Amino acid sequence: MTSPQLSATASHKRHRSRSLVLFGLLLILLSQTPPKSEAGRSRVTIHCPVDGTVHLALITISRNQSGGRDSDGCVYSIEGNALTVHALDDVITCPSCLYSCQKRDLKKSINKNEGQFSPRQKRLVLKAVKDSGIKVSQSVSNSESIPVATRHRLSVVCYKALSEDTGQSTGQERFYASLLLQSAWIERGLSVSQGGLSSFRPSDLKDGLKQYQGLKNEVGSLQHPSIREIRSLERVLQQLDSLQGRVNQQIPAHDAVERFRKQELERAFLKIEAELRQLKEEAKGRADKAAAALMSNEGRTLQLRLAQAALRLGLRAEREQSLKDLKRETLPRPLSLALAALEQHIKNEEILIREALGYLKQVPKSTEDGGEEVQLLKGDLWRRLGENGKARACLKGLNSSKKLWIQQRAKLLNSLMKDG
Ligand SMILES: [Zn+2]
Numbered sequence: 001m002t003s004p005q006l007s008a009t010a011s012h013k014r015h016r017s018r019s020l021v022l023f024g025l026l027l028i029l030l031s032q033t034p035p036k037s038e039a040g041r042s043r044v045t046i047h048c049p050v051d052g053t054v055h056l057a058l059i060t061i062s063r064n065q066s067g068g069r070d071s072d073g074c075v076y077s078i079e080g081n082a083l084t085v086h087a088l089d090d091v092i093t094c095p096s097c098l099y100s101c102q103k104r105d106l107k108k109s110i111n112k113n114e115g116q117f118s119p120r121q122k123r124l125v126l127k128a129v130k131d132s133g134i135k136v137s138q139s140v141s142n143s144e145s146i147p148v149a150t151r152h153r154l155s156v157v158c159y160k161a162l163s164e165d166t167g168q169s170t171g172q173e174r175f176y177a178s179l180l181l182q183s184a185w186i187e188r189g190l191s192v193s194q195g196g197l198s199s200f201r202p203s204d205l206k207d208g209l210k211q212y213q214g215l216k217n218e219v220g221s222l223q224h225p226s227i228r229e230i231r232s233l234e235r236v237l238q239q240l241d242s243l244q245g246r247v248n249q250q251i252p253a254h255d256a257v258e259r260f261r262k263q264e265l266e267r268a269f270l271k272i273e274a275e276l277r278q279l280k281e282e283a284k285g286r287a288d289k290a291a292a293a294l295m296s297n298e299g300r301t302l303q304l305r306l307a308q309a310a311l312r313l314g315l316r317a318e319r320e321q322s323l324k325d326l327k328r329e330t331l332p333r334p335l336s337l338a339l340a341a342l343e344q345h346i347k348n349e350e351i352l353i354r355e356a357l358g359y360l361k362q363v364p365k366s367t368e369d370g371g372e373e374v375q376l377l378k379g380d381l382w383r384r385l386g387e388n389g390k391a392r393a394c395l396k397g398l399n400s401s402k403k404l405w406i407q408q409r410a411k412l413l414n415s416l417m418k419d420g
Contacts, residue, residue, distance in 0.1 A: 042058070042059060043056045043057065043058055043059070044056070044057060044059050046092060046094070046106060046143070048094040048096065048097060048099055049099065049106070049116050049117045050094065050097050050099040050116075050117055050121075050122050050125050050126065051094065051096055051097040051099070051122075052116065053094050053095070053096040053097065055094065055095055055096070055141070055142055055143065056142060057089065057092045057142065057143040057144070058089050058142075058143070058144045059089050059092075059103060064077050064078060065077060065086070066078045066201070067083045067084070067086070067201050068200075068201040068202045068203060068208070068312075069202075069203075069204070070185075070188070070202075070205075070208075070312050070313070070314070071204075071205040071208075071313070071314060071380050071409075071413065072181075072314070072377060072380045072381060072384065073181075073185075073377070074086075074184075074185035074188055074189070074312075075087075075185070076189060076192070076201070078201075082193075083189070083192060083193055083201075084189075084193070085186055085189035085190055085193060086185070086186075086189060087182055087185075087186065088148070088186055088189070089103070089143070089144060090102055090103055090182065091103070091148075091151045091152050091155045091179070091182075091183070092106055092143045092151070093136075093143045093146045093150070093151045093154055093155075094143070095136075095140045095141050095142055095143060095145070095146070097125075097126060097129070098129045098134070098136065098154055099125055099129070099154075099158055100151050100152075100154035100155040100157075100158050101155050101158055101159065102155065102179075117162075118165075120165060121162060121165050124161040124162065124164055124165055125158050125161045125162065127161070128157050128158065128160065128161035129154065129157055129158065129161075132153075132154070132157045134150060134153055134154055134157065136150060148183050148186045148187065148190075149183050149187065149348055149351075149352055151183070152179050152180055152182060152183035152352075153180070153183075153355075155179055156176045156179050156180065159172070159175070159176070159179075160172070160176070173359040173360065173362040173363050174359070174360070174363055174374070176359045177356040177357075177358075177359035177360045177363075178356075180352050180353075180355045180356035180359065181352070181353070181356040183352050184348075184349045184350075184352035184353045184356060185349075187345045187346075187348045187349035187352060188311065188312070188345070188346075188349050190341075190345045191308065191311055191342045191345040191346055191349070192308045192311065192312060194304075194308075194338045194339075194341055194342045194345075199305075200215070200305065200308070200309045200312065202312070202313075205313070205409070205412060205413075206412070208309070208312065208313050209313065211309070212306075212309045212310065212313055212315070215302070215305060215306050215309055216306060218302055219299075219302050219303060219306055222299050222302070229283040229286075229287075230280055230283045230284060230287060233276055233279055233280040233283060234280070236276055237273065237276050237277070237280070240269065240272060240273055240276070243269075244266075244269050247265060247269075248262075251265070300326060300331070300335060303322055303325055303326045304322075304326060304335075304338075304339075306318075306322045307319050307322035307323050307326065307342075308342075310322060311346065313416075314380065314383055314384040314416070315416065316383075316384065316385075316386045317386075317418075319346075323339070323343070326339065327339070350384075350385055353381050353384060353385060354385065356381070357378065357381055357382070360374060360377065360378050360381075361378075372398060372401055372403065372406050373406070375394050375395070375397065375398060376394075376395070376398060376406055376409060376410060376413075378394040379391045379392075379394035379395035379398075379410065379413055380413055382394060383413055383416065383417055388417040391413070391417060392414065392417065395410040395413055395414055398410035399411070
């Protein structure tokens with residue numbers, strides 16, 4: 001339960017009594033809204049600092065990070081035994097005027113300025129929201145009905161507008177990028193929670209790659225042995241065929257003894273060939289059965305998990321291949337719907353990563369602290385988008401970093417890009 005901390009209002013003595021009344025009202029509002037638990041989320045009353053709209057917003061209670069962390073910093077939470085989407089409701093949007101900000105700043109804005117912005121701040125925010133052209137459906141009545149990406153984009157617009165008021169409009173690129181990246185990670189979290197990949201919780205990239213190989217072997221065990229067998233039998237049959245041809249050419253058949261020897265050999269060849277074909281048929285029967293198993297619920301779940309694990313690791317080509325494999329056959333409707341949702345989240349994630357990169361590019365390279373971390377992050381983000389050339393360009397200078405972990409990470413990321 002969030003309760004506003006009453007801050008001193010000594011510098012605003014004129015407004016003191018009015019402030020106290022407003023805070024009192026706010027406390028009443030908050031106390032009248034018992035948090036309704038909704039799978040680790042609860043509702044809290046929000047008082048919009050721009051137009052005063054009072055709305056109920058969902059907030060995530062759990063902020064544990066036990067679901068692991070992706071190479072670009074995306075964090076996952078665990079609720080019970082299931083992965084949950086980290087920071088899902090961190091950015092809250094007023095359904096009426098679309099003012100958006102991170103939850104922590106909303107509390108701050110309620111506690112200061114009597115819960116309201118100055119007329120100039122309000123004007124700046126409303127104009128920026130209007131100029132941004134970002135629209136939401138007329139019928140939304142709460143923050144969480146507005147798409148995550150829209151909320152985060154709006155928050156960047158609002159923070160920019162407010163920075164004009166305080167004269168701090170430069171040097172905020174990392175912050176704007178982090179807001180967009182957070183929404184990209186939420187999209188990824190939503191992708192991964194489709195079908196529930198709860199068992200894949202890598203502690204770091206190396207551990208993740210190891211776990212991924214394990215998953216891959218599990219999928220492989222459903223499809224490989226018989227198919228390998230068929231292929232080797234096909235090779236032997238081909239070799240037998242060419243051997244037969246050579247023998248036919250090399251043995252002259254001008255007398256009865258030679259002709260007899262040749263017939264004997266031909267019969268032996270035919271016998272071997274027939275046996276090999278029989279073995280191949282049997283292997284094919286097993287392969288068909290394995291293929292059916294692969295398309296069984298268990299097999300499909302495994303393949304979906306493989307795609308989701310590849311998504312977390314940023315293995316773009318592998319992810320695409322798994323999704324392609326999965327879509328090869330007609331899928332039951334619930335699975336095909338889940339897959340369509342997953343692919344939409346992946347698309348959204350990539351668009352948001354590009355937008356975040358737009359801001360990260362503006363962060364000065366070497367002049368500030370953490371410049372190398374930004375380079376590393378950019379490299380990883382480009383890699384995740386499949387733009388390996390740009391990724392390598394970002395990672396290049398990090399081989400000589402004074403920080404060993406940065407060197408090692410850059411090397412590992414480089415090794416994951418096999419082409420381009
Ligand atoms: Zn509002």
